[in-house]
Amino acid sequence: MPERIAQFITIGGRVQGVGFRPFVYRAARAHALAGWVRNANGSVEIHVEGERAQLQGFVDTLLNEAPPLSAPGPLAIRPCASTRLRGFSILDSTAASEADVHLPADGFVCADCLNELHDPANRRYRYPFINCTQCGPRYTLITGLPYDRPMTAMRGFTLCAACRREYEDAGDRRFHAEPIACPVCGPHLQFVSGDKTLSGDETALAAAVAQLRAGKIVAVKGVGGYHLMCDARNDPAVAALRARKPRPAKPLAVMFRDLDSLRDAVHFDTDDAALLSSPARPIVLLRKRNTNPLSAAIAPGLGEIGCMLPYSPLHDLLLHDFGGPLVASSGNLSGEPVLTANAEAQARLRHLADAFLHHDRPIVRPADDPVYRRIAGAPRPLRLGRGLAPLELELPAALAQPVLALGSHMKNTVCLAWGTRAVVSPHIGELDSARSLDTLARVAADLQDLYQVRAATLLVDHHPGFGYRRFARDSGLPLAAVWHHHAHASALAAEFEDISEWIVFAWDGVGLGEDMSLWGGEAFAGAPGRWRRAASWRPFRLPGGDKAGREPWRAAAALLWETGAPAAFAPPALHQAWAARLNSPGSSSVGRLLDAAAALCGICTEASFEGEAPMRIEACASDIAPDGTCIDAAALTLPLAADAQGVWRSDWAPLLPMLADATQPASRRAARFHLSLAEALVAQAKQLRGDTGIRTVGLTGGVFQNRLLTETAALALAAAGFSVRLPQRVPMNDAGLSFGQVIEFLYRQHTKT
Template sequence: MPERVAQFITIGGRVQGVGFRPFVYRLAHEHGITGWVRNADGAVEIHAEGEPAQLQCFSAALVSEAPPLSAPDPLTIAACASGHAAAFAILDSAASNRADIHLPPDGFVCADCLAELHDPANRRHRYPFINCTQCGPRYTLITALPYDRPNTAMRGFALCPDCRREYENPLDRRFHAEPIACPVCGPHLQFVAGEETLDGDEAALATAVAALRAGKIVAVKGVGGYHLLCDASNDAAVATLRARKPRPAKPLAVMVRDLAALRAEVHSTPKLEAFLGTPERPIVLLRKRADSSLSEHIAPGLAEIGCLLPYSPLHDLLLHDFGGPLVATSGNLSGEPVLTENREAQTRLAHLADAFLHHDRPIVRPADDPVYRVIAGQPRPLRLGRGTAPLELELPVALPEPVLALGSHMKNTLCLAWGTRAVVSPHIGELDTPRSLDTLAQVADDLQRLYRVQATQLIVDRHPGYGYRRFVRDSGLPLAEIWHHHAHASALAWEFPDVDEWIVFAWDGVGLGEDQTLWGGEAFTGTPGRWQRTASFRPFRLPGGDKAGREPWRAAAALLWETGQVAPFAPEALYQAWTARLNSPASSSVGRMFDASAALSGVCSHASFEGEGPMQLEAIADIAAGDAVALPLERDPDGIWRSDWAPLLPMLTDITRPPAVRAASFHLSLAQALVEQARQLRAQTGVESVGLAGGVFQNRLLAEAAIDRLQATGFAVHLPQRVPVNDAGLSFGQVIEFLYA
């Protein structure tokens, strides 16, 4: 019989708060291993004794069969002296002065809990807050670390004897499941509509479903905040939601019960269905079927619908009982973080919702749903949120002191970084309201407190008008300022460490440039810390400045006026101000060029949300064939290669061409202009690695056209897949740029 030997195994990464110790305990029993497991210093330590073959199988299973919410690092295994352990035990955590904390994001409802949820014989049958160590809320529930029940929003719910037995049994699936609850001792639902209040899970749920079937809008409290729900197949209900919010055109997300329901509404693939079913349960943009039952008002003028599967037991019950897809859009006021508190939601959403489905489990901090889009064959994040954030990333070199990067004014996220670690927060939103700024301050405090790291310096965008500037002043901390597009380029470069030298195209709406103009169509060569602007577009002056982002006709007028043409749709007074250079900042923004194209093509002259014009333009371009217009490329006196957009104007204003053909030609023209710039820069530098960064490359049609043409010309092309390409990735890019600046 082989001799039993001992090993000391250390596992880092996300292995605490995700049921890893009971998983190890059960695995040890399965493989005949004795010894012990404990939490220590942010990692899991295991003393394992067994025959060599048993230990080999055990250590392999620690990674291959790891709990779905965990993200273990590679094992560190060392031989050690045998303790002649007779059994396997879970020990108390080892004390340490150094924190190496990995905060788990919120999880879905797992298959085991789902089976119990629908099992009439189970004591948690149809209980909306069922969970176990493999699933359920984490980030939105934790008030402090270590992650124990008294340090969560569940501290006010005393465990009943049955739950206590499960919680204390190492062989039970709910061993140390901190949010553990049941109908006897856990949270419950409450339905409120006007003067009517109904307590009790079944009564509240049934009444909410009846309201949805009647075409009502119900605000439902979930894991990270409230959703506004309505019947996704009811035109009147969706139109009412849009009118009340008001959200006349911005697309709405749809929650479907299961994959069969998904396939009835949109086109999917096995790969995408597997992605939708991951523990993160993201919203994924999918092409709508011609025979879909979904209301045309969900994404007017667009071919794709944002779809997600239920990720909490409450959502599963709602979808099961309702029997059809539901609109599930953020329960907030436009641009603000999602609402989380019952009374505040009922007050601030009273004009939007006909009824409320509350519960009494507190939400400690908001987390919106994450959003992905498939571009060039891969799902890529557009927004980080519940399940995907906090996003923990590893830095290429160590920081001397902890820093907190504050990101952008739009699509704001924060990034806390120390040592070789960086943590990106969930989506916060636009920093235009007091509540958004309050949430930014809360998330900044939470990240530092939970990870036990105190930032000694702030990193910000160089734009002086971003909403967080008062927070910066009040902090009293030293400040580092990073150029907007350098941060975009550096976030991209981090994802591909094997690339030594880059050509990066940073195309977006606007960001302050080094010459104090509004950049947004730039190409850089170099690497983080030494980016050189080497190409751009012919500049134009935007009448009204920031207003152009919501009024695409202003960008259209700018291009016409810049080339000596009239813009009959623009007021004469505005033209006079533009001529006098009053509130008309110069810009090279491709995002604003998209706005201009949308207006000139007759697609969108006034936008109800930023990006509406470009989104509508892409949607109609996708159904047409166009021809690229050659854009002259010359070097300016500063040595910057500049593409001239002027030849696009005759095509864009040609009313004999269908708008879809003009839109398609515009996309192809920009893709070709990008390739021509890349070729000139390759000839100049010898660099063949191209990166695409900035919000413009959320546009699938443009990104794929550019990638195809670049690859055909011999370039290696890179597009982010872990960090959002838009401003949501800017905070992390600021940290990377700071590292090398």
């Protein structure tokens, strides 16, 4: 008779909240094994008994057929004593001494649930909160681990008899699905408009659709927060949303029912379709069709639209019933984190929304929508959010102690790191308001609680004026400061473990540099922990300091004044202050060069949002092709020389007459400007290769969100024999800065030891 043996198996990685225990249960039953499975702190533990061949088949199934939302780590298998069990069961969760927590992200409804949602014979027909073990909310729902229903926002909803049967039936798709619900026992919708309140899912949904059809703005509660929604084809509705928010020009995201409904509005390929349809359901920037049916006010002056598909069953029903695309702008006050609580949303958005579509399932923590743009042949994250964050990353070496990196003032995220793990939070926002700072503190505490890790050190940017400085001081923890652009470079380098020496171009708006000027056009040579500034741009002084970021004409005036030329559009008093070096900090920022170029071309002199001028000048130059060809446009070769410190600097001055030449179309001037920046970058790279022998070039920082510039430079670099690297998982803008701070600190730590 074959020998009966027993094994104890531990599986780490993302194995909680993704249907892993039911999967183990079914696999064990399929292989006729006895034992049990349970959640521990962040891992799954399995005791299994049977014949050796059966056990091997079971292990193969665990490795090869795991649930699609899971990401299991290596299996740890050891022999153990047989307890002569006769069946296989799921046990209650237990707490282990050392937590190895991996939080699952939120996911859109799976195909099975979607079919049930639209099946009139199904008891969950048109139920806005349908889900199963394969899909649905996770990160925004979990209050703690181990992942069981009492540790979720669903703990207040008692299962009805039918849901209880599904939950306990090993053959059911909802076996141990913790957020399980139905119309009898689960959450429900509520519609509010003025003094009118309507309850009941169908009643509330119909009222919201009626408001949208009437051109009204409805605040709709989703999975990670609220959206402000209106008819994307209705010019007055879009104009009203812009006027109320206020958001005069910043592009608005649009939610489409399905891929077919996208085809009239934008161009997309199979890769774009796969990204749009993925469980994360991100916003993807896609090129407009000339004859698209959307309001021209969706993305005025730009060539792309931020498109998304429904990310919850509620949104699927809403788009289905409405019958057209809807604007889906974050439900917040501009720059603040997205709102999540019914009463707070109604209070803070009442001047923006005509009506509210609430529901009573609590959102435990906010998660705004993620954003992607395809650049140089791959989708690049511009914002981390619902469905993608918290983003878990492996560190290239172990930290001596846990750290919490606080990132940047703009596009803030925080990063908790310990051992060889790093976790980047969802997008928090700009830290200009008390609510943003409160959210940062809440997310920082929340990550430490969920992952059961306490930071021993806070990592901050060197800039003394960042909004989180008081939070950092009040924490009582030791602070370690990291230079802004070193963090950018290190974040990129950490994504490519096989490269030890880099030339990294870190181009962005502004960040405090080692000489206490405002950097933003830097090239570094070296590696994390030992970056050396090797190239930059001719410095110029910005009149008004921070004001230049929202008033591109100031950067234009600065360049003209630096070369002795007049700037008739600038007030004489400002020139006097600039000449006296009053509130006119020095800068080498390529982001501000883009601002100046947009102003000189007449494309954008006043910006209503951060980055507007660079976005507009890129769109204006859209005739240019990535290989550098353009109608009657050619790059200007810019001088390159070393300064007294040995830093190679490109001179932007030859660009000014071309940019100011109003006899030439703005599109041609914009195109030549992009070509010239790309050529200057390649010239710097070639010079640094000659100095260092390094042939790997990285491109990071917010400027390289500019697809035109990035693809033009990347193609020219490759033609010159360089290996080119861009961020893949971590945003290249300031949203990736917190992760970069961790990497820079880690390598400084290892350099010291």
